Amino acid sequence: MYEILLKQDLVPNIHLLKIAAPNVAKKAQPGQFVIIRIDERGERIPLTIADWDREEGSVTIVFMEVGTTTHRLAWLGAGDSIADFIGPLGLPSHIEKFGTVVCVAGGFAVATIVPIARALKVKGNKVISIMGARSRDLLFWEDGLGSVSDQLIVTTDDGSYARKGVVTEPLKELLESGEKIDRVIAIGPSIMMKFCAKTTEPFGVKTIVSLNPIMVDGTGMCGCCRVSVGGVTKFTCVDGPEFDGHQVDWDLLFARQRIYLDEEKLSLERWQSQSGIHP
Amino acid sequence: MAKLDLNRVSMPRQAPGLRARNFNEVALGYSLEQAQAEASRCIQCPKHPCIDGCPVEIDIPGFIKAVGDGDMPEAVRILKDKNSLPGICGRVCPQETQCEATCVLAKKGAPIAIGRLERYVADWERANMQSLNSPKIKPKPTGKRVAVVGSGPAGLTAAADLAKLGHSVTIFEALHVAGGVLMYGIPEFRLPKDIVQAEVDYVASLGVKIELDTVVGKTISVDDLLNSGYQAVFLGPGAGAPMFLNIPGENLNGIYSANEFLTRVNLMKAYRFPEYDTPVKIGQRVGVVGGGNVAMDAARCALRLGAEEVYIIYRRSEVEMPARREELENAREEGIQFKLLTNPKRFIGNDQNWVVGMGCYEMELGEPDASGRRRPIAIPGSEFIIKVDMAVAALGTRPNPIIPSTTDGLDTTRWGTIVADEVIGKTTKPGVWAGGDIVTGAATVISAMGAGKRAAASIDEYLRATQRE
Numbered sequence: 001m002y003e004i005l006l007k008q009d010l011v012p013n014i015h016l017l018k019i020a021a022p023n024v025a026k027k028a029q030p031g032q033f034v035i036i037r038i039d040e041r042g043e044r045i046p047l048t049i050a051d052w053d054r055e056e057g058s059v060t061i062v063f064m065e066v067g068t069t070t071h072r073l074a075w076l077g078a079g080d081s082i083a084d085f086i087g088p089l090g091l092p093s094h095i096e097k098f099g100t101v102v103c104v105a106g107g108f109a110v111a112t113i114v115p116i117a118r119a120l121k122v123k124g125n126k127v128i129s130i131m132g133a134r135s136r137d138l139l140f141w142e143d144g145l146g147s148v149s150d151q152l153i154v155t156t157d158d159g160s161y162a163r164k165g166v167v168t169e170p171l172k173e174l175l176e177s178g179e180k181i182d183r184v185i186a187i188g189p190s191i192m193m194k195f196c197a198k199t200t201e202p203f204g205v206k207t208i209v210s211l212n213p214i215m216v217d218g219t220g221m222c223g224c225c226r227v228s229v230g231g232v233t234k235f236t237c238v239d240g241p242e243f244d245g246h247q248v249d250w251d252l253l254f255a256r257q258r259i260y261l262d263e264e265k266l267s268l269e270r271w272q273s274q275s276g277i278h279p
Numbered sequence: 280m281a282k283l284d285l286n287r288v289s290m291p292r293q294a295p296g297l298r299a300r301n302f303n304e305v306a307l308g309y310s311l312e313q314a315q316a317e318a319s320r321c322i323q324c325p326k327h328p329c330i331d332g333c334p335v336e337i338d339i340p341g342f343i344k345a346v347g348d349g350d351m352p353e354a355v356r357i358l359k360d361k362n363s364l365p366g367i368c369g370r371v372c373p374q375e376t377q378c379e380a381t382c383v384l385a386k387k388g389a390p391i392a393i394g395r396l397e398r399y400v401a402d403w404e405r406a407n408m409q410s411l412n413s414p415k416i417k418p419k420p421t422g423k424r425v426a427v428v429g430s431g432p433a434g435l436t437a438a439a440d441l442a443k444l445g446h447s448v449t450i451f452e453a454l455h456v457a458g459g460v461l462m463y464g465i466p467e468f469r470l471p472k473d474i475v476q477a478e479v480d481y482v483a484s485l486g487v488k489i490e491l492d493t494v495v496g497k498t499i500s501v502d503d504l505l506n507s508g509y510q511a512v513f514l515g516p517g518a519g520a521p522m523f524l525n526i527p528g529e530n531l532n533g534i535y536s537a538n539e540f541l542t543r544v545n546l547m548k549a550y551r552f553p554e555y556d557t558p559v560k561i562g563q564r565v566g567v568v569g570g571g572n573v574a575m576d577a578a579r580c581a582l583r584l585g586a587e588e589v590y591i592i593y594r595r596s597e598v599e600m601p602a603r604r605e606e607l608e609n610a611r612e613e614g615i616q617f618k619l620l621t622n623p624k625r626f627i628g629n630d631q632n633w634v635v636g637m638g639c640y641e642m643e644l645g646e647p648d649a650s651g652r653r654r655p656i657a658i659p660g661s662e663f664i665i666k667v668d669m670a671v672a673a674l675g676t677r678p679n680p681i682i683p684s685t686t687d688g689l690d691t692t693r694w695g696t697i698v699a700d701e702v703i704g705k706t707t708k709p710g711v712w713a714g715g716d717i718v719t720g721a722a723t724v725i726s727a728m729g730a731g732k733r734a735a736a737s738i739d740e741y742l743r744a745t746q747r748e
Contacts, residue, residue: 041554041555042556069556216542219494219679219681220681221521223523223539224539259533270553
């Protein structure tokens with residue numbers, strides 16, 4: 001069992017859990033993920049690692065309430081435990097001195113991108129970060145990302161805070177500004193990553209995305225998370241999760257993410273009704 | 280000498296129509312009378328060729344005699360002296376090509392049903408001997424520590440043998456339960472999970488520690504293990520990476536690797552969704568590509584989950600199928616349809632990316648190939664469609680690269696298997712042994728157990744030699 005040391009509600013449906021997992025903490029690198037399972041009847045789901053503390057032996061994850069598991073997780077707090085916490089899985093982010101790197105975070109992926117931006121900054125890159133959310137009340141860790149970036153641009157879809165619009169707009173402006181951009185890292189909802197890749201493609205700037213297909217074991221055993229990159233089938237769990245966004249077959253990813261929509265809905269409704277939660 | 284009795288006692292099974300709709304065990308096991316009747320057929324021949332046919336060298340005539348005499352505790356003792364997992368082996372070993380094939384009565388077409396007797400003894404023990412499970416005399420601790428990577432048949436066997444020799448053993452398992460393929464791969468109706476759990480518990484009762492949720496190569500490296508007080512490491516991670524057909528359309532929705540399908544069903548208990556959270560899709564018309572035991576398992580799971588038509592699609596003919604005859608017959612009786620000499624060329628999808636059909640070629644058999652089996656050749660112009668809404672690729676597995684790619688000094692072959700001594704499993708890295716599918720490529724439970732057993736003996740010898748130094 002893995003004990004929850006700390007829970008924070010970051011925004012209404014996005015939460016942070018710090019979990020005691022010394023072995024995972026010891027090895028965690030930016031860009032990697034864990035597989036968690038709440039209990040005997042739970043499913044295994046991947047969540048990216050937001051932070052770790054090797055001395056304390058803890059790993060921090062940030063998640064949004066989407067399916068049954070994340071809804072159930074949101075009801076756990078400090079002192080509770082989960083059955084399984086496996087990792088760190090996947091390949092770490094490729095970190096080196098590229099020059100100027102633009103880090104783009106959509107929604108709760110800001111939590112994933114902070115350790116990546118930090119590592120890039122430590123390596124001597126100029127880090128320009130863009131973070132976007134639907135509205136002001138869904139934004140978090142602005143200061144956190146700001147502290148590891150040379151420049152931070154914030155957008156909200158509805159204009160309730162900072163710049164109105166979506167993240168691809170400032171991204172495009174940066175590319176057009178004439179400043180030499182050596183690499184873009186875009187992490188967030190798949191559709192946002194697709195459009196970031198589409199935005200950078202005409203400029204020929206290498207764009208790394210972190211894919212989030214459905215997984216089961218997370219160790220290369222089942223092939224559920226297969227994606228097509230440059231026409232070659234890859235397993236996201238062991239070959240990724242980061243890939244060249246210009247090579248990803250996005251439509252295939254979207255289609256495979258929808259395989260269990262009906263079952264996911266049924267499962268969540270069943271749990272909510274059992275729990276007396278009426279969304 | 281008494282007249283030879285050539286009437287093998289058959290084992291009761293669930294009726295096909297009934298079992299095709301449930302996950303309960305197909306084979307029901309002998310009664311005491313049936314076991315003793317079968318045991319009494321053994322002529323106790325002095326050369327006991329059956330033992331030579333057993334990868335773990337069980338004293339087969341010895342335990343059979345004990346069954347005949349009604350001395351079940353003695354039968355248990357003899358079995359467990361060599362085999363820590365008899366309930367598993369009695370169910371899934373291919374006895375017909377091993378001990379039973381070398382039985383002197385095999386020439387008369389009626390070898391002793393050694394597997395069924397092994398199963399009987401293991402089941403008797405579980406029902407009657409819980410408190411006597413562990414050996415009464417604990418071995419003298421050697422003070423040596425051994426790390427075993429993987430808790431499948433190779434790892435469990437190596438760990439049990441090493442613990443019986445007094446070494447301190449820890450198993451590291453990537454998944455959230457121990458048992459490896461015995462848990463995630465082989466379905467409940469062929470190998471009930473409480474039997475696997477009981478045999479895992481037995482190994483733990485010998486003093487073996489089991490660390491779950493630990494992916495060696497990710498959570499901890501082989502060198503970390505060697506540097507943290509383990510004097511030897513045994514690698515038994517299996518060949519866990521699924522192979523696909525590499526044909527167009529393979530990533531359509533509704534197409535599973537057998538590993539994914541079986542893991543969802545067996546390990547994650549998707550057959551009890553939504554009570555369990557993990558779902559699985561079941562088509563009405565399911566095509567399973569492959570001809571091994573795993574293909575049979577996947578097909579029979581799909582049928583039990585409610586598929587109307589299930590096809591085994593295999594590119595050669597029935598005689599070349601690697602599945603056990605018994606499993607093939609079980610599948611056929613349950614209503615699985617065989618489309619032989621048929622090979623998929625492409626998957627066809629609808630506009631929602633769901634599979635709707637398989638374009639297949641008719642095949643014919645040419646000259647024997649490297650495997651000794653006649654090579655299947657596509658007949659030009661023979662493409663036809665098999666309408667399916669789900670497909671499973673059961674084409675075998677290859678080694679997972681996580682351990683080799685994160686371990687310096689561990690040589691691999693071009694197939695990704697770890698280079699190791701054929702007999703004792705010693706690898707190119709000092710202090711590291713390997714055995715099972717990671718060395719041989721996908722094979723059987725018992726051959727992995729044999730490798731675990733031989734490696735354990737070699738590791739023991741190595742540890743004792745270093746102790747003397």
